[in-house]
Amino acid sequence: MTEGEQEEAWLTEAGLATLFDESATDGEDSIVFLSTLTRTQAAAVQRRVETLNQTLRKRNKPHSVPDVRDIFKPSSSSENTADVTSPERSLGDTPEVQTLGNGAGPEAQGGGADNETDINLEVSFSEQALIYKEGLKVAQPRREADDRLPDFKVSQDKTGQTRAGDLSTEDMKKVRRLVVIEMSALFDTCGIEMKTHKALKMKVKESGLFGVPLPTLLEQDQRRIPGTKVPLVLQHLMSHIEEQGLDIEGVLRIPGAATRVKSVCQEMEQKFYDGMFPWESLKQHDAASVLKLFIRELPFPLLTVEYFTAFLSVLKLPTKKQQLQALNLLVLLLPEHNRDTLKALMEFFQSVIDHKDKNKMTLNNVAVVMAPNIFMCKGFRNKISEQEEFAMATGTANIVRLLIRYQNLLWTIPKFILNQVRKQNTENQRKMNRDRAVKKLLKKMTHDREKTSDKPEKNTEAEGFIRVQAPQFSMVSMAVQLTDDLKASDVLTRFLTQERSVTVKREDLCLFETGGNIKERCLDEETYIRALLELNPSAELVLKSVNHAQG
Template identity: 60%
Template sequence: MNHDNSKKPSGKPPYNRSGSQDSLDELSLDDYWKEIENIHEASNSNREQEVVVKEPDEGELEEEWLKEAGLSNLFGEAAGDSQESMVVLATLTRTQSAAVQKRVETVTQTMRKKNKQYQVPDVRDIFKQQNDSEQKATDGVKTAENKTETQEETEEDPACNHHIGDSSLRHAVPASDSDINVEISFSEQAATLSDNPAGKVARDKDDDTLTPDFRLPKNKTGTTKIGDLAPQDMKKVRSLALIELTAIFDIFGAEVKPQKTIKIKTKESGLFGVPLTVLLEQDQKRMPGTRIPLFFQKLISYIEEGKLDTEGLLRIPGVAARVKSLCQELEAKFYEGTFNWEHVKQHDAASLLKLFIRELPQPLLTVEYLKAFQNVQKLPTKKHQLQALNLLVLLLPEGNRDTLKALLEFLQRVIDHRDKNKMTLKNVAMVMAPNLFMFHGLGSKSTEQSEFVMAAGTANIMLFLIKYQNLLWTIPTFLVNQVRKQNAESQRKEKKDKAVKKLLKKMAYDREKHEKQDKNISDIKNVNDADVPQGVIRVQAPHLSKVSMAIQLTEELKASDVVARFLSQKSGTVQVVKKDEVFLYEIGGNIGERCLDDNTYMKDLYLLNPNAEWVIKSKNC
């Protein structure tokens, strides 16, 4: 976003405002333009070089997209070994498949133009096979309210059923416009709505309701938050989120083209102007396990210690000369622990916080996806915008996501004191938007009209990030179910491959020894699961006084009930553990590892993943 003209556009904009600006008139944008002026006045003139975005051709962009989506084996020299990619393709919805196919075709055409002889499998047959099953997704959105009989199919392992990704279609669609349906693919919902007689989704009407009270309906198998899944499953979630986001943007004619930067020399130590990854690496050496830069944490805690009641906090800038002097002193003394915080004024500290964010060599929202965040404003409704932001948050690297979360939580605490500091949600969004979205490396020459559109759009996106942060850090159920399906498909293929190998090598095995090993394994399993009747699960708690317990499943049994039963046992020599220190985990089966929320209904989850193990432990174990 380029702001060569930092002055607020004068006069009423000579054009109709888009839906993303429905409650943001020019007057209410004063805080935004004032912040732009403050940023220019306080800009660091010593910055030697800015990050410049490399503009690859369309084929290279789509090739990079396929790599990010976990589908790099569909092309190039590795195309012959595409089993992993085929597993992903086999679990996609209709709209997700269309998004992938579009990128594959672009890459294929580019390779042909460049006379590259890379093998690119024709995935249309796979997608064709999916059309019938994925058409159920569309039908399910339309008729879910009337569906009551969809559990006719049963197999040995429910995790292998092709409908696992679409199991949510058995549930009713959300009862109101403020409900966010996370059980059905967002892009499938969008495609179904766009198929209405009008031919397109109606853009939100202008009204005074800038931020509806969106909510997530309860799901019996539990809500999954970022941080609840094992890394290997989270990697799959990220790839699926990119495919899903692209599918939504394709439906509405918007763009998701991850940008790339030219590598430049950056600072390798210090506080301001240091890459986030470098900051975290140097902080983790001082304090292992650090997920948010120590300096950023200290700034937030200091501002809060100085009271959040300060009028105009974040909006009123600190004295530029004093802020510059503080920067230099902090660079020299912060890590030595000799910096004196006592005389730092509240507005100066707030200015340091915003400066820290702006001075990151690459934006907190990343160069790759900053444009995608900006383009969210082009989606027609607030619900679609919120869904897209949810997926974008999932795409951020961990360090960026954790730091953004800390920032948003701090901003909400500032807003909670709005009666005294006069900083409402809208005020804070206006002030903070330029600090997160103003990045010259992505800039192009802008007009007064585009400046206004970008200002209103990014302010609204900032507002959504703050208000709906709890929703945005939730992993949609349909993505978790797609991960389950991928895991089940991989296990099935692996089992099949092992069976073939065993058959080919059976003459080389010592059959007697092999049977003995099988018996030992069976004996061990029988010891662990001895006499566990149907409808009963065995829960392990290796760190508690009672390490194992058989628990009868009932319709109302929740994860919190299971943990409570263990904690109610008399503790002998084992240290007493508090409820908020341990959690019930679902491990194995069709998931790597998942921390369960308290309201998970165990019988429903057991039916979804009957081969899982159930373990109570802390998140640090």
């Protein structure tokens, strides 16, 4: 993209197109959104707006982009707009920085080497990078070779971890906007330029198995099995290897015979959806070659054209921890079908590695073998020379190593992002309540005052009980005593004990947090209910069966 196009595309993806296009509508209150940004996030927005203004001046175009001082000036329309980051304040005096200064967490202290492996999900990654850059972090980064990667520790959050896919569509849209800004803020803070790219325009197949775009492939799979999240052909290939090939030496590394692999692909195209493909005769090395071919033949890369270069730039970040933080954000930026498919592949690679004593496929071996398939997609190979491809090999293998090794961390939504979403929802709700109150005054309606109150109703009943809703089941609600150590897992156990007629499996049952400052969130089983209700006092707890099926 040219200068100016980059900034316009970035602002659009961040949900801030109204800053340069008055006709744009994103359905969100930009003032409320901007009020939740940290100083580094605000600085990232400022940088793009200023660059766009300069570009428009050079081109002698009408100057329609507002000045950053107007964008970040405090507003009296919201109670919390004192936190809106002005250009001056964005460089030092936000609540997040004050928290850091008060010593909230290991990143604020810059202390001993043990902190090198502590992952802080409560403070913005770009803020942590700024603290590191300013010299408060004294320990030097260590380079790890082969399979020897550190065990990064994430402190237990009593309100529970949130995985990609646990939130409602509305809240995930907010997450994505914040992640776009946080990702750029992290790279900006580290002095690394991150460019995105336009999607490739090419003719693509509209049906079949190989060389078909992921959305098209999943659409045809979902017509057969609703809820499919990972292409069925890929699932079958991985399952075939897991069932019979994990102990075979060199699985994934030793290729199948080229003529046989070509024949297998042709037969799959003809017989897969009819259920007539002879899986029992498929050799394991051939299956692995077909799996790699499937990934390579995707017309658009699994890591997307837009963020392909950003993935390659991750290793420029100065510490392993910052590289993981960047990967975490990039994974969250992937479209849902890419993210789910990539996760299924990483889980499969880990299964292969778990049998390394027999198959000799260590983390490093798997990464070296699979990186070229993930990073050398069909459309991208035409744009790169063999020499460039060779130079990329080591770096891409290191990125795949990180994706496999830390997949449980990389597919989670950092708490600081989720807290920003909660702030947005709270402010939007307050604004709606005020609007309702004004309308009711105009209509001289004084009833239903509770709905217009800014004070949330606590989800607690007399004598320390809470009520859990279960609308899908015969026992539509259940009273549970609220104690300090009550977890979501305890609620699930209690329900399954009392609901005798339930046929849903434990792993397909989830306790949801709904309402208040979140639309809907599936809770992990280690969530402490009291801590959650302190964070979101007006939340309802709802039990639902969920579809975890990938096919």
